[in-house]
Amino acid sequence: MKKIPTPPVLQDITHCFDWLDRQNLIPDEPLIDSPPAPEFVLNDRTVISFSSNNYLGLSRRPEVIEAASQALHRFTMGTCESRRLGGNIALLEALEERLARFKGVESAMIFATGLLANVAVIPGLMDAQWYCNRFYGRPWSEEVGTLFSDTLNHRSIQMGIRLSHASCLKYRHGDMAHLEMLLAGCQTDRKMIVTDGIFSMDGDLAPLPEITALAKTYQAAVMVDDAHGTGIFGQHGRGVADHFGVEDQIDIHMGTLSKAVGAMGGFIATDSKTVAFLKSTASGYRFTSSLPAEQAAGILCAIDIMEQEPQLRQQLWDNVAYLLKGLHERQIPYPNRWSPIIPLFLGSAEKAFRAEQLLLKRGLSCIAIIPPLVQNNRSRLRITLNATHTSNHIDRLLEGLEEIEKTMGFQPNGEPPHTWQQVQSMAPAYISIMQSKVT
Ligand SMILES: Cc1ncc(COP(=O)(O)O)c(C=O)c1O
Numbered sequence: 001m002k003k004i005p006t007p008p009v010l011q012d013i014t015h016c017f018d019w020l021d022r023q024n025l026i027p028d029e030p031l032i033d034s035p036p037a038p039e040f041v042l043n044d045r046t047v048i049s050f051s052s053n054n055y056l057g058l059s060r061r062p063e064v065i066e067a068a069s070q071a072l073h074r075f076t077m078g079t080c081e082s083r084r085l086g087g088n089i090a091l092l093e094a095l096e097e098r099l100a101r102f103k104g105v106e107s108a109m110i111f112a113t114g115l116l117a118n119v120a121v122i123p124g125l126m127d128a129q130w131y132c133n134r135f136y137g138r139p140w141s142e143e144v145g146t147l148f149s150d151t152l153n154h155r156s157i158q159m160g161i162r163l164s165h166a167s168c169l170k171y172r173h174g175d176m177a178h179l180e181m182l183l184a185g186c187q188t189d190r191k192m193i194v195t196d197g198i199f200s201m202d203g204d205l206a207p208l209p210e211i212t213a214l215a216k217t218y219q220a221a222v223m224v225d226d227a228h229g230t231g232i233f234g235q236h237g238r239g240v241a242d243h244f245g246v247e248d249q250i251d252i253h254m255g256t257l258s259k260a261v262g263a264m265g266g267f268i269a270t271d272s273k274t275v276a277f278l279k280s281t282a283s284g285y286r287f288t289s290s291l292p293a294e295q296a297a298g299i300l301c302a303i304d305i306m307e308q309e310p311q312l313r314q315q316l317w318d319n320v321a322y323l324l325k326g327l328h329e330r331q332i333p334y335p336n337r338w339s340p341i342i343p344l345f346l347g348s349a350e351k352a353f354r355a356e357q358l359l360l361k362r363g364l365s366c367i368a369i370i371p372p373l374v375q376n377n378r379s380r381l382r383i384t385l386n387a388t389h390t391s392n393h394i395d396r397l398l399e400g401l402e403e404i405e406k407t408m409g410f411q412p413n414g415e416p417p418h419t420w421q422q423v424q425s426m427a428p429a430y431i432s433i434m435q436s437k438v439t
Contacts, residue, residue: 025349025370035060036262038389042365048393050366050383055232055340056312057388058302059262068298075293083279087290095296096267098303103238103253103269109279110267110291114227114256115156117266120284121254122147122160122223125274126192130165131281145190148182148220150174150206152199157225161194173199176210183218191218192251197226197240198233201374201382203341205233205240212249223252228341231260231306235430237313243428260306263299265291314434315387316340321424322391323383326398328420332405333413338427342383343369344401345411352379354408359400366397 006014020026034041036054041047058064071091079087092110099108111117124131126145132138144165149157152173161168169186171179183191193215195206208224215222226239234242239255241247252274257265268275279285306312320340327334327342334342346352352368359366359381370379381404383397404410424432 024353027353027368027370030365030367038386038393040365045363047360047363047365048389048396050364050385050389050397052386053228053259053384054262054388055228055260055316055384055386056262056306057386058260058305058312060388061262061302061305063305064262064298064301067301068294071297072292072294078292079290081289082286083290084286089290089293089296091293091296091300092290095291095300098300099255099267100269102303102307103255104247105253105269105271107272107275108267108269109275109285110257110265110296111285112265112288112291114225114254114258114266115159116284116288117254117256117268118154118156118160118225119163120160120282121252121268121278122157122194123164123166124278124282124284125221125223125252126164126166126190128277128281143188143190145188145192146186148179148191148193150195150199152202153194153196154200154225154227157194157196166190166192174204174207176207176214179211180214180218183214183220186218189219191220192223193220194223195225197224197229198339198341200228200341201369201380202343203335203339203382204337205229205243205339208241208244208246208250212246215249221251222249223254224250225254227254227256227266228259230255232313232316232340237306237310243430257295257299261299261302263302264295265299310434312387316385317427317431317434319385319387319389319391319394321427323385323394323398324423325420326394327401328423330398330402330405332401333410333415335413336415336418336423336426338431340385342385343380344383345378345380345413346404346408347377347379347411349379351408352381355381355404358404358407359397362396362400362403364397364400 030042032042036052036059038048039046040049081087096108096110129140130144133140147161147166147168149168149170150173151170169182171182198205212222229240231237233240236242241250253269255267257263346355349370352370356368366381366383369382
């Protein structure tokens with residue numbers, strides 16, 4: 001039989017894959033055989049995980065599992081439809097009402113994943129007039145406006161921006177002077193600033209008080225993706241806007257249900273008109289199946305626990321303090337801030353992989369983060385702490401990190417030297433009050 005030549009697109013794939021593979025840039029996907037927990041089974045071996053976003057350990061709570069199982073038996077595996085076409089079960093509406101209450105706003109809207117929420121909502125908001133023109137012939141201008149986006153925003157935000165017809169101006173990470181310069185020079189009336197609340201690979205917080213002040217001056221809307229902040233940061237655990245006391249100045253609160261909530265899904269919380277509009281127009285909502293019932297039931301239970309058991313957050317912040325203090329005592333360079341996401345920089349991807357392997361030999365799993373998740377030469381170990389880690393788990397991690405520091409050396413973080421008391425004094429009041437164990 002005559003051999004059909006490989007189409008150029010597929011030839012490219014082969015070339016690109018081979019090139020990446022030769023550079024050792026195709027990471028394995030570790031095989032897990034247990035639920036997300038500090039001690040879990042990885043490639044047939046029990047190890048301690050420092051890469052899970054199950055910050056409060058809620059995915060394993062018996063009440064959550066029981067609520068989810070009951071819904072699973074009643075509604076079975078999936079809704080098999082989008083909300084409008086038959087996938088709108090009462091549990092989903094109850095969850096939306098609950099999330100709105102949790103965030104203290106009128107209304108909420110859920111998506112199958114957090115990524116999908118950003119992909120749907122950013123174009124959905126910016127392209128409202130374009131949408132009415134394009135599909136319903138409403139004679140409006142097609143002016144779509146401008147998005148202002150932090151350079152380190154999560155990939156799902158960048159995907160939403162690419163899908164929107166709006167133009168986008170990127171401001172340097174956390175650089176408010178740059179953001180102001182871009183806002184001041186922008187001619188359009190329709191502006192929206194979009195930012196991670198806590199940056200997922202670095203663990204630092206967006207300066208929301210400054211961002212919301214600029215938004216007020218230049219009449220821009222503000223959307224905050226609080227994937228990693230929801231349930232953790234702030235006096236009430238409502239997220240980074242709660243931490244800064246600016247919740248009422250955020251127009252669109254976005255969050256995921258896949259991290260502290262311990263499940264699956266994404267949401268936005270905002271005013272009811274915006275939700276109603278997006279429900280009937282946003283493609284990532286209308287053209288995809290709805291969240292399965294068992295997820296909604298489990299999440300409803302998990303949110304109750306999150307609100308009723310602040311001691312889980314306290315345990316998490318205690319663990320953060322314990323690790324920071326251990327790093328400090330061992331003179332391992334660490335970012336001088338309070339966050340359950342702690343990046344320790346190594347530079348090259350190759351070095352980060354070696355560090356990951358060194359930890360694995362000690363029974364510790366902390367996944368190396370390399371491009372494209374981060375910039376070149378910013379490869380790192382990204383530690384995420386959970387409330388369910390014990391001090392023994394953290395001691396073992398510290399021993400492993402000490403060996404890495406001695407044998408290959410972490411990159412200095414460029415921050416001035418500080419004492420442990422100075423680090424402690426940087427903790428926000430609501431965290432200091434919770435601190436019980438570490439002094
Ligand atoms: C900042 C941010 N936004 C959105 C997402 C996507 O969330 P999900 O995993 O629920 O799709 C993530 C996930 O890593 C994230 O870190």
